[in-house]
Amino acid sequence: xxxxxxxxxxxxxxxxxxxxxxxxxxxxxxxxxxxxxxxxxxxxxxxxxxxxxxxxxxxxxxxxxxxxxxxxxxxxxxxxxxxxxxxxxxxxxxxxxxxxxxxxxxxxxxxxxxxxxxxxxxxxxxxxxxxxxxxxxxxxxxxxxxxxxxxxxxxxxxxxxxxxxxxxxxxxxxxxxxxxxxxxxxxxxxxxxxxxxxxxxxxxxxxxxxxxxxxxxxxxxxxxxxxxxxxxxxxxxxxxxxxxxxxxxxxxxxxxxxxxxxxxxxxxxxxxxxxxxxxxxxxxxxxxxxxxxxxxxxxxxxxxxxxxxxxxxxxxxxxxxxxxxxxxxxxxxxxxxxxxxxxxxxxxxxxxxxxxxxxxxxxxxxxxxxxxxxxxxxxxxxxxxxxxxxxx
Numbered sequence: 001x002x003x004x005x006x007x008x009x010x011x012x013x014x015x016x017x018x019x020x021x022x023x024x025x026x027x028x029x030x031x032x033x034x035x036x037x038x039x040x041x042x043x044x045x046x047x048x049x050x051x052x053x054x055x056x057x058x059x060x061x062x063x064x065x066x067x068x069x070x071x072x073x074x075x076x077x078x079x080x081x082x083x084x085x086x087x088x089x090x091x092x093x094x095x096x097x098x099x100x101x102x103x104x105x106x107x108x109x110x111x112x113x114x115x116x117x118x119x120x121x122x123x124x125x126x127x128x129x130x131x132x133x134x135x136x137x138x139x140x141x142x143x144x145x146x147x148x149x150x151x152x153x154x155x156x157x158x159x160x161x162x163x164x165x166x167x168x169x170x171x172x173x174x175x176x177x178x179x180x181x182x183x184x185x186x187x188x189x190x191x192x193x194x195x196x197x198x199x200x201x202x203x204x205x206x207x208x209x210x211x212x213x214x215x216x217x218x219x220x221x222x223x224x225x226x227x228x229x230x231x232x233x234x235x236x237x238x239x240x241x242x243x244x245x246x247x248x249x250x251x252x253x254x255x256x257x258x259x260x261x262x263x264x265x266x267x268x269x270x271x272x273x274x275x276x277x278x279x280x281x282x283x284x285x286x287x288x289x290x291x292x293x294x295x296x297x298x299x300x301x302x303x304x305x306x307x308x309x310x311x312x313x314x315x316x317x318x319x320x321x322x323x324x325x326x327x328x329x330x331x332x333x334x335x336x337x338x339x340x341x342x343x344x345x346x347x348x349x350x351x352x353x354x355x356x357x358x359x360x361x362x363x364x365x366x367x368x369x370x371x372x373x374x375x376x377x378x379x380x381x382x383x384x385x386x387x388x389x390x391x392x
Contacts, residue, residue, distance in 0.1 A: 061150035061158055062241030065207030065267060066335045067362070069391045072107040073336065074183060075099055076385070077131070078140040079117040083171065090374030095140055096124035097370055098334075098341065098382055103128040105336040111135040111142075113175060135182040136175045141380055143262070144199035145173075146387035147180035147191070150241060155392045159184035160239050163197040167256045168222025187389070196235035197223040201260040201384055203236060208270035209243040209303030211236060214250025217258045244303035248293045251285055255325070255379055262383050263329045265293050268361045271306040273297050276313050276331045313357055316347040323377040330354040332381030334388070335362070341382055344369035 075098070078084060078091050102108050108129045112118040113136040121131045137145065144167070147159035161180030166173030184191035202217040213236065219229045227235075233245045250259035265275045275294040278287040298310045319328045333342035340362050344351040355367045372382060 060241050061152045063148050063150050063205050064390050065205060066388060070106050070337055070388045071391055072109055072389050073102045074142050074146050074387045075108060075110045076137040076140045076142045077110050077112040077117050077121040079113055083139055091378060094372040094375040098385060099125045099129045101341055101368055102336050105339050111137050113137055134186060135179055137179055138172050138176045140385050142387045143201040143384045145176040145179040147184055148200055149389050157392045158190040161193045162199060163193055164199060165197050170256050194235055194239035196232055200387060201262045204261050204267050205240055206267040206270045211240050211242045212246040212261060214248045214259045214261050216250030216252040217260055220252060220258055246300050248296055251289050263327055263332050264290050266331050271302060272309045274311045274313055274331060276329060311361060316345040316350045318347050319345040321373045321377050325377060325379045327376045327379060327381050329381055332383040334382045334386045339366040339368055341368045343372055343381060
């Protein structure tokens with residue numbers, strides 16, 4: 001990886017200056033407004049051939065799973081009408097709600113681009129949220145623009161930048177491209193740039209040597225032109241300190257992220273994943289993608305040779321939003337100290353079923369469900385708008 005002494009990210013070296021374009025979704029983002037049925041079926045494990053032993057965990061830094069204890073959550077205040085248009089006030093209300101909720105469990109730092117936006121954020125989020133203008137941003141998707149934090153096994157944490165380039169130069173990103181480095185500088189952490197262009201929401205890790213991602217997001221010329229899948233895989237494994245990559249095909253060109261994995265498939269713990277599936281009568285591109293992810297993960301083994309156990313979740317039959325870009329995903333949740341924060345969609349029976357499923361998967365955590373329809377109408381959710389900083 002490239003040390004922080006080189007002030008240019010891989011994005012700068014590959015693509016030059018940022019393009020200033022209006023945010024645009026290229027179709028229905030997430031898994032569509034028809035509703036992702038989430039329920040609670042589990043599929044058991046079966047024996048698998050032994051895998052090569054992963055390198056000792058203490059020998060290199062690694063990105064821990066989301067469920068480890070956190071120092072804080074990082075967020076970003078949405079401020080650009082050129083990005084959000086008339087949706088901006090509603091999206092701001094949702095981000096403030098998420099921040100206030102997270103702050104009940106752990107500290108929150110909200111990055112704002114200027115004094116006016118910071119004043120808005122302080123008024124909406126309240127005194128328990130630390131608002132700063134030291135780290136200016138273009139948009140709210142902190143999962144994708146923040147660094148990924150790694151433990152070194154010796155009581156230290158460092159930070160890795162994924163060379164954010166506006167999801168393949170689809171949106172203005174000049175400020176967002178610098179967030180990872182500025183967060184690390186504020187925290188006085190060692191900082192490196194990964195040898196690929198990507199986003200935190202594109203990669204899921206179990207913290208035990210296994211990562212998963214969609215090819216559509218990372219093996220894509222709008223991020224990593226000229227790199228083979230094997231080269232991208234090596235760069236991801238190096239950045240995350242992992243041993244095995246599970247690739248899911250994904251979908252190019254239908255949403256701004258090119259199909260991030262964290263809407264559909266999430267690690268619960270090492271050896272266990274959760275996949276969100278649509279109703280049987282749905283056969284759109286997102287429904288087919290979800291079923292394909294489920295099938296691949298049901299056959300997959302992890303870095304330690306375990307056959308993955310896949311928990312199926314079924315979801316809302318109805319949602320309040322009519323937007324084609326609406327992401328009706330219960331799985332785009334954010335884990336915080338002692339709780340899990342996810343969405344609800346006004347379908348009381350299915351919301352409650354999802355709450356029970358998530359509570360069973362993450363015992364000991366309070367499950368908090370929020371109405372963040374304005375945010376999810378913009379193509380992302382609670383996980384997309386947050387990034388945890390783990391304890392050492």
